[in-house]
Amino acid sequence: MYKLIVFDIDGTLLDTEVAVLKGLKKCLNDHHNIIVELKDLEFAIGMPGDEVFANFGINDDGFSYSKWIKYVDDFKDEIDLFNGIEDTLQYLKKKNITLGIATSKTRYEYDTTVKSFGINDYFDHVVCIDEVSNPKPHGEPLLKILNEANLSNNEALFLGDTSFDIECARNADIDFGLALWGAHEKCKEMCNKYFSTPEEICELLAK
Structure with missing residues (x-):
């Protein structure tokens, strides 16, 4: 039985892909005269x-990234919780499972996006990209949560949707579960534990 379940945000808790890619497309177009189709930004x-x-030969000390994040907010109406997420979080808390988040978002992004969906109170530990020296796919974000929770590697499960999440779990030596509701199908070949819906996480713990 897992005692700790850690979630990624984008593509796992929140359906943000369209907003994130539209924000990136706008940033590249407006500031670098680079025109790219959404499908080529996946x-x-x-x-x-x-x-x-x-990847586009741009290194401007965070200027472009800050603009990208601002533009994502222009498409915030296209961001929503995945179906079943809140019910799953409620179930896990009732089972006394410690919950965490390991994300490539900054703390500012976390505060201005995740909190607006009213789910932040479910999480006991949140580690953002600007709170570690080595972000995903390095294992440090997960190891930091394990240390804070005073739990061992074999007591934790990390849920994510990208190859970076898979590598992060491997580097931290903890189990990984692929969130198929937000993941690209190609990632399924990279792991042996995956969930079609958030509710399947509850079914795993109920066994």
């Missing part, structure tokens, strides 16, 4: 911002 999902812009 590689950026789950990737730290500096690495995304490095």
Whole structure:
């Protein structure tokens, strides 16, 4: 039985893909005269911002990233909780499961997005990208949560939707579960535990 379940945000808790990619497309177009189709930006999902812009030869000390985040807010009406997430979080808390978040969002982004959906009180531990020296796919975000929760690797499960999340779990030596409701199908080949709906997490713990 897992005692700790850690969630990624984008593509796992929140359906943010359209807003994130539209914000990136607008940033590249407005500030760098780079025109890219949304489908050609899917590689950026789950990737730290500096690495995304490095793919376009852009290194401007965070200027582009700050603009990207601002533009995502322009499309916030296209962001929502995935179906079943809040019921699943309620169930896990009733089972006394410790809940955490490991995200590539900054603390500011977390405060201005996740909190607006009213689910932040479910989480006992939140580690953002600007609170670690080595963000995902390094294992440090998960190891930091394990240390805070005073739990061992074999007591934790990390739920995410990208290859970066999969690598992060491997690097921290903890179990990983792929959130198929937000993941691209190709990631399914990279792991042996996956969930089609959030409710399946509850079914796992009920066994």
